[in-house]
Amino acid sequence: PGGGSCPKSLLVCPAGVDCINSQCFDPCQNYTALNNDWRSTNNTNIQDLHCDRNIDWQGWYRLFLGQSSARIPERCIDSNRCGTHAPLWITQPHPTQAGEIVNRTVCNTWLGSCCYFNSHTIKVKLCYGNYYVYKLEKPVTCYLAYCAGIVIL
Ligand SMILES: *[C@@H]1O[C@H](CO)[C@@H](O)[C@H](O)[C@H]1NC(C)=O
Numbered sequence: 001p002g003g004g005s006c007p008k009s010l011l012v013c014p015a016g017v018d019c020i021n022s023q024c025f026d027p028c029q030n031y032t033a034l035n036n037d038w039r040s041t042n043n044t045n046i047q048d049l050h051c052d053r054n055i056d057w058q059g060w061y062r063l064f065l066g067q068s069s070a071r072i073p074e075r076c077i078d079s080n081r082c083g084t085h086a087p088l089w090i091t092q093p094h095p096t097q098a099g100e101i102v103n104r105t106v107c108n109t110w111l112g113s114c115c116y117f118n119s120h121t122i123k124v125k126l127c128y129g130n131y132y133v134y135k136l137e138k139p140v141t142c143y144l145a146y147c148a149g150i151v152i153l
């Protein structure tokens with residue numbers, strides 16, 4: 001294997017770089033745009049329910065609401081928002097230092113609890129240019145979906 005390769009047995013990607021399909025990628029340069037207006041924390045319409053367990057998440061994502069960068073809220077969001085029953089939010093602040101990849105716990109709000117079903121973990125990176133990218137994972141059940149909150153700059 002050439003330079004920058006990262007066989008699963010031997011993770012050699014530098015800090016802030018992720019190994020995807022045995023290659024090192026900077027997720028700030030290599031993400032999928034996730035632009036779903038229904039993910040807005042302001043969306044209280046649950047006629048059309050969404051479940052992120054049904055999505056085959058691959059690699060890293062950048063959230064948008066319209067033309068603006070968005071982020072997963074750092075606070076408990078009421079149930080029946082974000083186009084789903086149990087909105088997904090992260091329990092600790094976003095990273096403040098560009099370049100580092102951090103783990104964050106994802107909770108979900110249901111039946112009056114901010115963390116009703118089992119939580120799960122995602123990775124988050126702050127990129128130069130002031131946006132975040134997320135390595136999203138399937139939540140444990142339906143209907144749970146990631147919220148898009150506060151627009152960045
Ligand atoms: C992004 O990553 C994928 C693999 O996940 C790769 O196929 C693609 O070439 C990469 N794109 C860039 C611009 O690095």
Ligand SMILES: *[C@@H]1O[C@H](CO)[C@@H](O)[C@H](O)[C@H]1NC(C)=O
Nearest residue numbers: 100101102103104121122123
């Ligand atoms: C994030 O969690 C993974 C295990 O899921 C661990 O290997 C890694 O060291 C953690 N990263 C940080 C920055 O804590």
Ligand SMILES: *[C@@H]1O[C@H](CO)[C@@H](O)[C@H](O)[C@H]1NC(C)=O
Nearest residue numbers: 040041042065148149150151
């Ligand atoms: C939700 O609505 C408020 C008030 O109109 C607005 O300030 C905020 O930016 C909106 N949030 C999102 C995620 O659209």
